[in-house]
Amino acid sequence: xxxxxxxxxxxxxxxxxxxxxxxxxxxxxxxxxxxxxxxxxxxxxxxxxxxxxxxxxxxxxxxxxxxxxxxxxxxxxxxxxxxxxxxxxxxxxxxxxxxxxxxxxxxxxxxxxxxxxxxxxxxxxxxxxxxxxxx
Numbered sequence: 001x002x003x004x005x006x007x008x009x010x011x012x013x014x015x016x017x018x019x020x021x022x023x024x025x026x027x028x029x030x031x032x033x034x035x036x037x038x039x040x041x042x043x044x045x046x047x048x049x050x051x052x053x054x055x056x057x058x059x060x061x062x063x064x065x066x067x068x069x070x071x072x073x074x075x076x077x078x079x080x081x082x083x084x085x086x087x088x089x090x091x092x093x094x095x096x097x098x099x100x101x102x103x104x105x106x107x108x109x110x111x112x113x114x115x116x117x118x119x120x121x122x123x124x125x126x127x128x129x130x131x132x133x134x135x
Contacts, residue, residue: 045098
């Protein structure tokens with residue numbers, strides 16, 4: 001069993017840029033000749049990958065931070081539930097707000113779960129290529 005200090009340290013070390021799932025997807029897109037911007041601060045929601053001219057925003061969402069299978073998973077928290085449950089639910093709400101804002105501004109928003117990217121990077125890239133080509 002890990003101490004609270006160990007858990008806290010581990011959570012602080014989680015990357016919010018250049019994560020494994022982002023790198024996998026970006027490498028695949030780059031190998032296909034697609035050029036993009038990463039972690040674009042000038043676009044609402046700061047997409048992980050953005051095709052500015054085409055208005056396609058891609059987000060690589062980790063299951064933990066973005067609430068994958070939330071109705072079942074939220075009961076998995078053994079400690080500090082008063083912090084984690086509202087934190088993850090707010091992240092999910094923010095994701096929806098970002099989607100709505102970008103879509104109202106004419107963007108195509110694509111979100112992929114980390115396990116989707118890890119299990120089938122090529123299929124995720126296919127979806128992105130199709131969206132970019134359609135715009």
